[in-house]
Amino acid sequence: MSTHALDLEMSLETREEVELARTAQRCIMSALDHSNAVSIALLEDGVERIDGLPLLKLPPKVLQLIANMLGSLAQGKAVALMPKELDVTTQQAAQFLNVSRPHLIRLLEQGAIAHHMVGSHRRIRLADVLDYKEKRSQQSREKLTALLEQAQELDMGYPR
Structure with a gap:
């Protein structure tokens, strides 16, 4: 919407990307149902490591946002992320x-x-x-x- 805004607009293009988004959304939602704190292991370099994998800790609200975006992307909808103050x-x-x-x-x-x-x-x-x-x-x-x-x-x- 604005070149001055921190915005990200994207959509998924391949069947594999859509399936990865669906799987990730299900995993995040399942983890949120069973816990109030969720850790995600990344495949790239990070700060903390568990069993050799980097660890990223995110607040539940952020995970809910990510899960909602993944759900929309898996449905073929484009997603845009931008600050409300825009x-x-x-x-x-x-x-x-x-x-x-x-x-x-x-x-x-x-x-x-x-x-x-x-x-x-x-x-x-x-x-x-x-x-x-x-x-x-x-x-x-x-x-x-x-x-x-x-x-x-x-x-x-x-x-x-």
Whole structure:
């Protein structure tokens, strides 16, 4: 999204890479289910060694992030890693939210998403875009639940 950001965008290209990602995700998730601290042995040089293998200790939250990324990659989805403090352009935010840029500008002008000006250009913190998307998803879930309840009350064939 920005050349100034620490970002990594990638996808897996071979069947072997996809299978390795699936296997690694299963191993990480299994380890997290059975422990609150997980150690991973690397095949390259490291600082500590157990039985001749380098040891890397990672917090569970980091392992969960890695497992989620591996799962997405194994499903053929591209993954991007970037800091939430990153500022994005209106075009980038619109693409992320899957809305038109003019619609996004209206949302900014209405105050639905916070933004700031850099010269004459609007910039939006990625965290604010993510917050808006989560609120929009929550509202959609609530409205769908209300519609389902109404359909059940009207006996429209939806089971309770």
